Amino acid sequence: LPSYPSKHPLAYIELPLHRRVFIGVVAASLLVGATIIGRGGFLGIIRGEFYEHRAIANVDKETNIPAERGIIIDRNGVPLVRNETSSSVFVHVRAWLKKTISEREDATKRIAELFDARITDKTMEILLDESALEAQSMIALGRGIDAKSAQALRDLKDPAIIVRDDYRREYIDGRTMAHVIGYTGVDDESRAIIGRSGLEAYYNRELEGKEGKTVEARDAHGNTLGTRIKENAVSGATLVTTIDKELQAVVYNRMRAGLLALDRDAGVAIVLKPKTGEVLSLASFPSFDNNIFTRPGKNEERARLLRNAKKPLFNRAIAGAYSPGSTIKPMMALAALHEGIVKPTDQF
Numbered sequence: 001l002p003s004y005p006s007k008h009p010l011a012y013i014e015l016p017l018h019r020r021v022f023i024g025v026v027a028a029s030l031l032v033g034a035t036i037i038g039r040g041g042f043l044g045i046i047r048g049e050f051y052e053h054r055a056i057a058n059v060d061k062e063t064n065i066p067a068e069r070g071i072i073i074d075r076n077g078v079p080l081v082r083n084e085t086s087s088s089v090f091v092h093v094r095a096w097l098k099k100t101i102s103e104r105e106d107a108t109k110r111i112a113e114l115f116d117a118r119i120t121d122k123t124m125e126i127l128l129d130e131s132a133l134e135a136q137s138m139i140a141l142g143r144g145i146d147a148k149s150a151q152a153l154r155d156l157k158d159p160a161i162i163v164r165d166d167y168r169r170e171y172i173d174g175r176t177m178a179h180v181i182g183y184t185g186v187d188d189e190s191r192a193i194i195g196r197s198g199l200e201a202y203y204n205r206e207l208e209g210k211e212g213k214t215v216e217a218r219d220a221h222g223n224t225l226g227t228r229i230k231e232n233a234v235s236g237a238t239l240v241t242t243i244d245k246e247l248q249a250v251v252y253n254r255m256r257a258g259l260l261a262l263d264r265d266a267g268v269a270i271v272l273k274p275k276t277g278e279v280l281s282l283a284s285f286p287s288f289d290n291n292i293f294t295r296p297g298k299n300e301e302r303a304r305l306l307r308n309a310k311k312p313l314f315n316r317a318i319a320g321a322y323s324p325g326s327t328i329k330p331m332m333a334l335a336a337l338h339e340g341i342v343k344p345t346d347q348f
Helices: 020-044 048-057 092-096 101-116 121-130 145-154 174-181 198-202 245-261 301-308 325-338
Strands: 058-063 082-092 138-145 162-170 181-188 193-197 212-218 224-231 268-273 279-285
Touching: 020 092, 082 092, 082 145, 101 145, 138 162, 145 162, 162 174, 162 181, 174 198, 174 245, 174 279, 193 198, 245 268, 245 279, 245 301
Parallel strands: none
Antiparallel strands: 058 212, 082 138, 082 162, 181 193, 212 224, 268 279
16 A cells, blocks of 8 residues: 555545444433333323322312211111311421421421420421322321310411311210220321221221312412312211110120229120120220320320220220130030030930
């Protein structure tokens, strides 16, 4: 080959790129394209409904309407529980986060002073950290607040503190029915009212109902233009039990008197309908008033129950272990007859 000066255009030659370079470029392009298409499909199809609701929420503010919990009645239709009107306190997340640290501390102190709850700055941080802030604009702070405390919270006129109408469970003859009915409480995660024990817990899904929704239309500046009901609240189902309320009271009082006469405090009384096995009455001792779990201002009483060495919350009727006593004799006799060990005419 002829030699050319270094600056001569023919002094340089073009070499073809290796095949692996083209394969790498194509693979990288396909990977980037697949990532973009996959992410777009995930956001638009799988999560499309979620982000659609979030977009609407920027214009329309949705508020839940609490559903009335289903009533529990005895075999004769006599109510064993009722729903009392009360209030619930919510924290509006966006308004709360707009506050300065000192403003949050002052608001937390005022909330703690006005209703029965051990609310601290740390409590608020935990609530915010554990909540799905993208999916909800408000966090339930307290349920079952009495009218006086609710009005005091409203009078604060703090946009971050929302007080709404709600229901609180009231148990009729709470101490007599405590272990049968159980009680409700606030769920640690959802902050919804749920059954914690007894029939309230076992049939929670049927009793809890379905919350409704109101929609508040707003303009770009956040001004309210109007309110409409999007979904009506649906009350929970009525639970019909086999319990006889009058018989339950008689059994409870007779059993309690008998234990006092024996200087005892623990025992069980159960009355069954022999033909069907229906439970007509069930009482476990010692008992407790399940209303202290739904009424405000009962923190100390709840703590004493939990610390009580006699374990009044323990349902001895369904969880206790006892010797069967003479009630096992008919079963043993039936087994002996079935196996041909004895005859009906044998005597011992």
